[in-house]
Amino acid sequence: MRKIFEAELQALGGDLDQMAELVQSAITRAGQALLTQDIALAQQVIADDHHIDALERELDERCVHLLAQQQPVATDLRVVLTALRISASLERMGDLARHIAESVRRAYPNPAVAPQLTEIFEGMAGASQRVGKRVYGLVTSHDLDVAGTIERDDDLLDNFHNDVFTALLGGEWQGTTQQAVDATLLSRYFERFGDHGVSVARRINYLVTGDFDKSLLAD
Numbered sequence: 001m002r003k004i005f006e007a008e009l010q011a012l013g014g015d016l017d018q019m020a021e022l023v024q025s026a027i028t029r030a031g032q033a034l035l036t037q038d039i040a041l042a043q044q045v046i047a048d049d050h051h052i053d054a055l056e057r058e059l060d061e062r063c064v065h066l067l068a069q070q071q072p073v074a075t076d077l078r079v080v081l082t083a084l085r086i087s088a089s090l091e092r093m094g095d096l097a098r099h100i101a102e103s104v105r106r107a108y109p110n111p112a113v114a115p116q117l118t119e120i121f122e123g124m125a126g127a128s129q130r131v132g133k134r135v136y137g138l139v140t141s142h143d144l145d146v147a148g149t150i151e152r153d154d155d156l157l158d159n160f161h162n163d164v165f166t167a168l169l170g171g172e173w174q175g176t177t178q179q180a181v182d183a184t185l186l187s188r189y190f191e192r193f194g195d196h197g198v199s200v201a202r203r204i205n206y207l208v209t210g211d212f213d214k215s216l217l218a219d
Contacts, residue, residue: 008062008065008066008070009066009076009079009080011062012059012062012063012066012079012080012083013083015055015058015059015062015083015087016059016083016086016087016090016139017136017139017140018055019052019055019056019059019087019090019091019094019139020090020135020136020139020140020200021136022048022051022052022055022094023052023090023093023094023097023132023135023136024129024132024133024135024136025048025132026045026048026049026052026093026094026097026098026132027093027096027097027100027128027129027131027132027193028129028132028133029041029044029045029097029101030042030045030097030098030100030101030104031100031124031125031126031128031129032125033045033100033101033104034100034101034103034104034112034113034121034125034186035113035118035121035122035125037104037107037108037109037111037112038104039104039105039108039109041101042101042102042104042105042108043101043105045097045098045100045101046098046101046102046105049094049095049097049098052090052091052094053091053094055087056087056088056090056091059083059084059087060084060087063080063081063083063084066080067080075210078206078207078210079207082203082204082206082207085199085203086139086200086203086204089196089197089199089200089203090135090139090196090200092192092196093132093135093193093196093197096189096190096192096193096196097193099185099189100186100189100190103182103185103186103189106182107178107182112179112182112186113179113182113183113186114174114175114176114179114180114183115175116167116173116174116175117164117167117175117183120160120163120164120167120187121160121183121186121187121190123156123160124157124160124161124186124187124190125190127153127156127157127160127190127194128153128157128190128193128194130149130153131150131153131154131157131193131194131197132193132197134146134149134150134153134197135150135197135200135201138150138200138201138204139200139204142204142207142208144204144205144208144209146201147201147202147204147205150194150197150198150200150201151198151201153194153197154194154195154197154198156194157190157191157193157194158191158194160187160190160191161187161188161190161191164183164184164187165184165187167183168180168183168184
């Protein structure tokens with residue numbers, strides 16, 4: 001019975017690894033589509049999001065089965081509950097990448113990003129891609145040294161988010177009203193992507209160390 005349970009836990013880990021890999025791919029392609037107005041690439045991100053959603057449903061079903069049938073306690077219970085919360089964050093990260101791609105599609109053939117904000121969004125796309133890559137590495141390796149780098153990139157995304165509002169409200173805005181709306185939404189999508197990356201990092205830290213961060217209660 002224990003071997004079956006351990007195999008089920010390993011399957012949970014495999015699902016999370018796959019979700020994190022898909023999220024990394026989604027945010028990388030979404031950022032590229034945004035900066036290059038690549039409508040075909042944006043469509044791919046939108047179409048592929050259902051794979052992440054399906055994996056979350058499968059993982060949730062596994063967790064419910066384990067909780068009902070195996071009644072895990074102590075460390076095993078921590079693994080199952082943490083997997084549930086991480087899968088929810090990864091699914092949301094996939095949604096945010098899809099939202100970015102949808103903004104590209106909605107604005108096409110015009111750019112979703114006004115030229116005045118190109119440099120800021122290049123920075124946001126780069127930082128979010130690093131978050132996606134590092135989240136994947138953290139989920140697959142549980143290397144806690146990676147967690148700190150995710151938080152630093154999240155701080156960078158927060159700063160870029162503030163820079164967007166400074167540009168929009170500083171009296172020198174030259175874009176259209178629609179571009180202002182798009183910039184507001186896009187910066188929020190990138191900023192929240194970083195927040196969810198931090199949530200994953202803190203939950204992996206909890207899984208590995210057992211140290212509970214009270215900020216997890218707000219996720």
